[in-house]
Amino acid sequence: MQEVWVFAEQEDGVLSEVALELLSKARELAGQLAVRVGAVLAGSRVEVLARDLIAHGADRVYLAEHERLELYQTLPYANVVADAVRSYAPQIVLFGATVLGRDLAPRVASILRTGLTADCTDLQIGSHKDAATGKEYRNLLLQIRPAFGGNIIATIVTPEHRPQMATVREGVMRLAQKDTGRSGEVVRLPVDVRAEDCPLVILERSRRPRKVDLKKARVIVSGGAGVGSRENFQLIRDLAHALGGEVGASRAAVDFGFISKEHQVGQTGTTVRPKLYVACGISGAVQHRAGMSEAGKIVAINTDPNAPIFSIAHYAIVGDLNQVIPMLIKAAKER
């Protein structure tokens, strides 16, 4: 049966977390379709990563190893993935919507002349009836994504072309527990990468570890002008620590010098999509909301019951953050 595939992004021998998250999702989709999960792993001397992919849900790891695949560049990687798809005909291929994934996936879709939906925030299996032809399709991948600056949510399908392809943002899918007892097989792909297949010369390359990783954070606790002072921002840090999250801030808090700009969430800061966003003393200007409204759940704490932040909050706490946050920390530590 046609498998559900995940592109197992790795750089410098380290798997991207989103690839593992996608395997969790792929297992769920493959379960509904009663098919196997495949992972495509490309690189140089990366076979050791196959075990991790299997533990996270892959039944088969399609391994493409070649010296010329050591550093990522679009064309050789796109050809490896497209060739593997042609050989094994998976019905679905998922990529992380990372810097690399958003470079690779559209090139693969172009080679294969199939559909690709970017930045999906949910994936489901479902049916679809074409309004024009009346034709019914079963077991399609429903590719759900925000568009139009987050003002609409679209469900996209790829009825006639295979594979159905989508990219998914980091942190959107839940990472399942790894199971080191799982078994799977490694399928070595025939790979021949000639020098002329690699049109780019990479002269310089740097990767800096992200100090503040708001994009990948599952929980973000943000403080705004209402926190009052640089010293009092410690409350925000303490709550973030208690909830296992990162510290965010509104533009006002950054402008007041409570915290550095790399923590800023919003249109001019970082756009975040954590599962939980706790907004403390943030009024919720549209620019701030633009950067966090896609959070799974939003908890807002503000003394002003009319603060705009409450219009998008799932949980509204009207009260003084200096009293509420210590209570939250206490409750979080009890769990």
Place this chain on the structure above:
Amino acid sequence: MAYRIVVCAKQVPDTKNITGQAMKEDGTVNRAALPAIFNPEDLNALEFGLSLRDQYGGTVTVVTMGPPGAAEILRESLARGADRVALLTDRRFAAADTLATSATLAAGIETLGGAEIVICGRQAIDGDTAQIGPQLAGRLGIPQVTYVEALDALVGSEIQVRRNLEHGHEVVKARLPVLLTIVGTANTPRPRSAKRLLRYRRARSRTELLQQMGTKPDDPAYLAKAAELEARGLLIPELTADSIRIDLAMCGAAGSPTKVKKIESVVLTSREQKRVEPTQEGVRALIRELIAEHTLD
């Protein structure tokens, strides 16, 4: 070497500045009420192309696919310094996904004589897909360099650029022809020059001219006016499916593997909301609920 530089641009609704007027009573966005603007990162792409031309020589052609009204961003391109523009417009291009759009743009670029350097903005603010650049490069069969932030050098047929990868950077060298996608931090787009603005604000496409004159394509007055505009370099050329000789199965809805099954508007104001009392018991219940629904581990 005179480089043929093609910049791809898109007219988009201004999704970043949604004001009260653009909101419907039910809290959803009235897309028709949003002003149409030049996609921001495409302006960076245009600036990248113009400064390449200014430094190394060549011509900059701006290409867009869209309805007749998209001629507006081509007038703006001319005012900012583009040498030539072309509007890919045809009802049969409508409802295209990124694959069909890239096929149409590729056919258009080939009809215009091809290019050594194709430049796109990284992504458009209405869809945020960032797919057109790589897919267009795929169609044209040329290498792509995405997330370009700076030009280091262009020597003969070799270009060296710096890529901004959010968590790092890369300096890469590529042989032409190549497609680049440009990020918003690459440059500050030059303003429209007053002289060029005065000159090109009168530029029209044939469709616009017909509409403006309220007449038919065989009207001698219209034909004379169009010929006059063309002679003065003020006619914005419109390319149709026939003129770019594209297989109709490759463009528009027919050429789009993806279909929109459903669209839901996000309603900002009526999200289901729970009030949590600012008490120890209240927040304890909140934490329990967040754990139960797997928001917290």
